[in-house]
Amino acid sequence: MMESNVNEINNNNIILQQQPAMASSIDIDNQQQQQPSNKWHILEGLKNGHQPSDKKTIEHKPPLFTGYILKRRKRPLKGWHKRYFHLDSGILSYAKNINDWQKRKLHGSTDIGLSVISCKPSSRRIDIDSDSGIFHLKAKKEDYNQWVHALRTHRLARQHEIAFGSSTGNDNHAALASITEDSINSSFCLQQNRLKSPTTSSGQSLIQKCDKLSSQSSLLLHNQSNLNVGKIQEKLIKLSSLLKFIETAPANASACVPCIGDLETYKYTKKSSKLLRFHLHRSKNKNKSKDHDQNGQPKFSLQQQSFLSISHPSLTDDDLTTAAAAATTACDNQSITTMTKNVAMKDFVQLANEINNNFRQLLKSIQDINYNEKQDDDSEERSKSIRISFDKSTVHHDADDDGDGGDEDVFTSSEQQQQQSPYHRTYSMDETSVMSISEYHDAEDNVGFLGQPNRSSDDYNSSSSSASSSSIEDEDDESIITDFSEDSHKQNNCCLKSEQLLAVKRRTRLPSVEPTNDISLWSLLRKNIGKDLSKISMPVTINEPLNLLQRLCEELEYCELLDMAAAMIDDPCQRMLMMAAFAISSYSSSYYRVGHKPFNPLLGETYECVRDDKGFRFIGEQVSHHPPISACHADSKNYVFWQDMRVKTKFWGKSMEIIPIGTVNVVLRPSKSHYKWNKITTCVHNLFKGERYVDIYGELTITEMGNGLNDQLTCKITFDKASYWSGSQNEIHGMVMNSRGQIIERIRGRWNESVYAGSRCIWRAGTMPDNYEAYYGFTRFAIELNELIDNEKPWLPPTDTRFRTDQRALEEGDVQRAETIKSELEQQQRERRKMQETNGETHLPLWFSKQLNGNKNDEATDIYTFNNQYWDSRANHFDGIDFVRLW
Numbered sequence: 036m037m038e039s040n041v042n043e044i045n046n047n048n049i050i051l052q053q054q055p056a057m058a059s060s061i062d063i064d065n066q067q068q069q070q071p072s073n074k075w076h077i078l079e080g081l082k083n084g085h086q087p088s089d090k091k092t093i094e095h096k097p098p099l100f101t102g103y104i105l106k107r108r109k110r111p112l113k114g115w116h117k118r119y120f121h122l123d124s125g126i127l128s129y130a131k132n133i134n135d136w137q138k139r140k141l142h143g144s145t146d147i148g149l150s151v152i153s154c155k156p157s158s159r160r161i162d163i164d165s166d167s168g169i170f171h172l173k174a175k176k177e178d179y180n181q182w183v184h185a186l187r188t189h190r191l192a193r194q195h196e197i198a199f200g201s202s203t204g205n206d207n208h209a210a211l212a213s214i215t216e217d218s219i220n221s222s223f224c225l226q227q228n229r230l231k232s233p234t235t236s237s238g239q240s241l242i243q244k245c246d247k248l249s250s251q252s253s254l255l256l257h258n259q260s261n262l263n264v265g266k267i268q269e270k271l272i273k274l275s276s277l278l279k280f281i282e283t284a285p286a287n288a289s290a291c292v293p294c295i296g297d298l299e300t301y302k303y304t305k306k307s308s309k310l311l312r313f314h315l316h317r318s319k320n321k322n323k324s325k326d327h328d329q330n331g332q333p334k335f336s337l338q339q340q341s342f343l344s345i346s347h348p349s350l351t352d353d354d355l356t357t358a359a360a361a362a363t364t365a366c367d368n369q370s371i372t373t374m375t376k377n378v379a380m381k382d383f384v385q386l387a388n389e390i391n392n393n394f395r396q397l398l399k400s401i402q403d404i405n406y407n408e409k410q411d412d413d414s415e416e417r418s419k420s421i422r423i424s425f426d427k428s429t430v431h432h433d434a435d436d437d438g439d440g441g442d443e444d445v446f447t448s449s450e451q452q453q454q455q456s457p458y459h460r461t462y463s464m465d466e467t468s469v470m471s472i473s474e475y476h477d478a479e480d481n482v483g484f485l486g487q488p489n490r491s492s493d494d495y496n497s498s499s500s501s502a503s504s505s506s507i508e509d510e511d512d513e514s515i516i517t518d519f520s521e522d523s524h525k526q527n528n529c530c531l532k533s534e535q536l537l538a539v540k541r542r543t544r545l546p547s548v549e550p551t552n553d554i555s556l557w558s559l560l561r562k563n564i565g566k567d568l569s570k571i572s573m574p575v576t577i578n579e580p581l582n583l584l585q586r587l588c589e590e591l592e593y594c595e596l597l598d599m600a601a602a603m604i605d606d607p608c609q610r611m612l613m614m615a616a617f618a619i620s621s622y623s624s625s626y627y628r629v630g631h632k633p634f635n636p637l638l639g640e641t642y643e644c645v646r647d648d649k650g651f652r653f654i655g656e657q658v659s660h661h662p663p664i665s666a667c668h669a670d671s672k673n674y675v676f677w678q679d680m681r682v683k684t685k686f687w688g689k690s691m692e693i694i695p696i697g698t699v700n701v702v703l704r705p706s707k708s709h710y711k712w713n714k715i716t717t718c719v720h721n722l723f724k725g726e727r728y729v730d731i732y733g734e735l736t737i738t739e740m741g742n743g744l745n746d747q748l749t750c751k752i753t754f755d756k757a758s759y760w761s762g763s764q765n766e767i768h769g770m771v772m773n774s775r776g777q778i779i780e781r782i783r784g785r786w787n788e789s790v791y792a793g794s795r796c797i798w799r800a801g802t803m804p805d806n807y808e809a810y811y812g813f814t815r816f817a818i819e820l821n822e823l824i825d826n827e828k829p830w831l832p833p834t835d836t837r838f839r840t841d842q843r844a845l846e847e848g849d850v851q852r853a854e855t856i857k858s859e860l861e862q863q864q865r866e867r868r869k870m871q872e873t874n875g876e877t878h879l880p881l882w883f884s885k886q887l888n889g890n891k892n893d894e895a896t897d898i899y900t901f902n903n904q905y906w907d908s909r910a911n912h913f914d915g916i917d918f919v920r921l922w
C-alpha cells in the first residue's frame with residue numbers, strides 16, 4: 036500500500052480524492068504488533084483520512100512521556116549509555132539524567148513529526164532518523180511498548196499539527212503558550228537551516244537569523260556560563276514559539292487557495308527538479324523559484340506539504356489531498372488567523388531585534404576573551420622551535436631524475452630528497468597547501484606524463500620481484516617494513532624511469548552529462564531498514580561511472596602530501612601532520628558525490644592506474660564477493676600505500692550510513708615509518724527529500740610504527756557530526772601526541788575544504804571543474820580515472836574496469852544499454868558463484884593473498900596483501916594468466 040502510493044507520487048499521479056478514514060492509532064498499534072518481532076519496521080505516519088475533526092484518530096495533545104532509555108554512543112562501536120528522554124508535544128529531547136534535563140543541560144532534541152522511526156521489538160530497539168542525526172535507542176523490556184506507543188501518538192499528533200496547524204486560532208495560542216524551552220531546539224529550525232532556502236524576504240532571513248541565534252545562544256549557554264545569558268534564553272524561547280506559530284498558521288489568504296494548485300506545480304517540478312531526481316549538490320539558490328511565489332515570498336504551506344510527503348514516505352498522496360483540503364477549510368478561519376499572525380510577526384521582529392542587540396554585546400565580550408587567549412597562544416607558538424624544515428618553494432624537482440638510486444639509503448638529507456623526487460614539474464602553490472594536481476594540469480599543458488606502457492620490464496622486475504619474494508612470507512608488520520626498506524632503492528625505479536615519456540593530455544570532462552534519475556529510491560529501500568545493502572541490486576541510474584576500486588584510487592588524489600611527508604625525514608611531527616592531512620583529504624571528494632553510488636566491482640575485476648605525473652602506480656582487485664571486499668596497493672618512489680576494505684551500508688529511514696571496515700597503510704620509504712589508520716563512517720542524509728548532504732563522523736587514529744625512534748607518535752582526528760547546536764558542518768579537529776600522551780601539535784579544519792596546523796594551511800581541496808553538478812560532482816582527478824588511453828589499452832588485463840561495458844555505457848550516457856548489460860553481468864556473476872559452490876571451489880584472487888586472522892567467524896578482519904606479481908605479469912602481457920571472463 037505504502038509502496039504503491041509512493042510509486043504513484045513518483046509517477047506524478049497524485050490522486051486528489053478523499054479516502055475513507057483509516058484505522059485508529061490503537062489499530063495501528065495492533066498492526067505494528069503483527070509485524071515479525073525480529074525485523075525492523077517503520078512506524079506509520081499520518082495516514083489517509085486523518086483529518087482535523089477526526090478526534091478519535093489523532094490525540095491532539097498526547098500526554099507527556101519521560102523516562103530513561105539506552106542510547107548508543109555517538110562514536111560507532113562504543114556501546115550504550117543511559118539517558119533521560121522527554122517527549123512533549125512531539126518534541127523528543129534528552130539529557131544525561133533528569134537533573135540535567137531540569138537544568139536544561141540538553142544533549143539534543145528533535146521534532147519526531149519530522150523523523151522516521153523504526154523499531155525492532157525482539158531487541159527492543161527504536162531508531163529515530165531525524166534532522167539532528169540518527170538516535171539509536173534501546174528501551175527496557177517493561178518500557179518498550181509504552182515508548183513505541185508514545186512515540187507513535189506524539190508523531191501522529193505532531194504531523195497533524197504540521198500539516199493542518201492546530202484546529203483553531205485559539206488552539207494555536209494555546210500551543211504557543213504551552214511551548215516549552217526545548218522547542219527552541221525543535222527541528223523546525225533545523226529544517227530551515229538544512230534546506231538553506233534562499234533568503235528573499237526579510238521574514239525568511241529573520242527566521243534564519245533566529246536559527247543561528249538560538250544555536251549560538253545554546254553554545255554560549257554551555258560554554259560561557261558566567262555570562263548573563265538567562266535573559267536571552269528567555270527571549271529565544273519566546274522567539275522560537277513565535278516562529279513556530281508563524282510557521283504553522285496558514286500564511287495568508289492567497290496561500291490557502293493555491294495549496295491544491297500547488298500540488299500540480301509540485302507534480303511538475305518533481306520531474307524537472309534536480310533535487311528530486313536525486314542529483315544532489317550543495318548549491319543554495321537553485322530552486323529559488325520553486326520555493327517562493329512570484330513576490331519572492333516563501334511558499335510555506337506548499338513546503339510543508341511536499342516536505343511531509345517525501346520526507347515521510349509513509350504519508351501518501353492522499354495525505355497531501357487531505358492536507359490541501361484542511362488548508363482550504365482553514366481559510367474559513369482566515370481573518371482571525373491572519374490577524375493573530377500579523378501580531379505575532381510584529382512581535383517576532385521586535386524580539387529578534389532585541390536579541391540581536393544582546394548577542395552583539397555578548398559577541399563583543401567573547402571576542403575580548405578570544406583575543407586574550409589568542410595572544411597567549413601566539414606567543415607560545417612563536418617560542419616553538421620545531422618548524423617545517425622543508426620549504427614549499429624548494430619542492431622544485433627536476434625531470435632528469437635517472438632514478439637508478441644506487442645507494443641503499445639515498446634519503447639522508449632533504450637536499451638529496453629533492454634530487455630523488457619523482458616530480459617532473461614545479462609546484463607553484465601558495466603556502467604549503469596542496470590542491471588537486473589535476474587542477475594544476477589544467478593550468479599547465481603537458482605537465483603530466485604517463486609511463487610508457489612498453490617500458491622495459493626491468494624497471495618493474497628489479498623492484499617487485501625482490502619485494503614479492505620477501506613480502507609473501509612476511510606476515511607481521513615489522514617484517515614488511517624491513518622488506519620495503521631493503522629494496523627501497525630499487526622501488527625508486529618503479530614507474531618513473533621510462534625510456535620514452537609520453538605526454539598525455541587527459542580529459543577534462545566526461546563524455547556525457549549524468550542522466551536524469553526518476554526511480555523511486557524509497558520503494559527500493561523501504562523494505563531494507565537496518566539491513567546491509569550490499570546485496571540489493573540497484574538500477575544503474577543510481578550509479579556514477581566509477582567503481583569502488585577507482586574510488587579507492589581516488590584517495591590518492593592528494594598524494595603530494597605523501598611525497599611531502601616522505602621529504603620530512605627528520606621531523607616526525609611535521610610528517611605526521613602531512614599524513615593527517617592526507618588521511619583527511621581522502622574524504623574530501625565525498626562532499627559533492629551524494630547523488631550516486633559507485634559500481635560494485637565484480638569478483639575478480641581489477642583496476643590499475645599508472646600516473647607518472649603523480650609518481651605512483653596503483654592496482655586494485657575485487658577479492659571477495661560475499662562479503663564484498665576490495666583490496667588495493669600503490670607504490671611510488673617515496674611511499675607504499677595499501678588497504679583492503681569492505682563496506683557495510685545501513686539504511687535508517689531517511690539516511691544511509693556507510694561504514695567502511697579496513698585499515699589504510701602507508702610506508703614512507705625514506706624514514707621507513709609505517710602509518711596505519713582506520714576508516715570512519717559516512718552518512719548520507721535526506722535521501723528522499725530536502726537537501727541531500729553527506730556527514731562524515733568518527734575518530735580516525737593514525738599510528739606510526741617503525742620509525743626507528745622510541746617516541747612514536749599518534750594522531751587522533753575527530754570528524755565531528757554535523758551539529759545544529761554549534762552550527763558546524765564537516766569540521767575536524769585533531770592532535771598529534773607523543774608516546775607519553777603529550778599533545779605536540781593540533782590541527783583543525785574541514786574535511787571538504789582545508790586543514791590547518793595552527794595558522795598554517797597544510798592542505799586545501801582543489802577547485803571543482805566547471806559545471807560539475809551536471810557531471811556527477813566529479814573532481815578533475817575523478818574525471819580522469821575511467822579514461823581509456825589508447826597507449827595503455829594493449830597493456831591492460833581484460834579484467835580492468837575500463838573495459839567494463841555497463842559502466843562505459845553509463846559514462847557515455849546510454850542508460851538503457853548500461854542497465855541491460857549491468858543486469859546481465861550480475862546474473863553471470865551469480866551463475867559463476869553457483870558453479871563454484873557446486874564444485875566446492877573457492878575464489879582465489881590473482882594479485883592479493885588472504886591472511887587469515889585466525890577467527891573464522893570474523894571475515895571482516897581478514898587481511899589481503901599484495902602479492903607483488905601484477906606489474907611483472909603485466910610486463911609479460913599477463914602471459915599464462917587465466918582470467919575469468921567478466922564481460
Ligand SMILES: CC(C)CCC[C@@H](C)[C@H]1CC[C@H]2[C@@H]3CC=C4C[C@@H](O)CC[C@]4(C)[C@H]3CC[C@]12C
Nearest residue numbers: 586625628629630631632633682693695717719
Ligand atoms: C542511494 C545512493 C544514492 C546513496 C549514495 C551512497 C554513496 C554516497 C556512498 C556509497 C559508497 C560510499 C563509499 C564507500 C567507500 C568509501 C571509501 C572510504 O575510504 C571513503 C568513503 C567512501 C568513498 C564512501 C563514500 C560514500 C559512498 C560513495
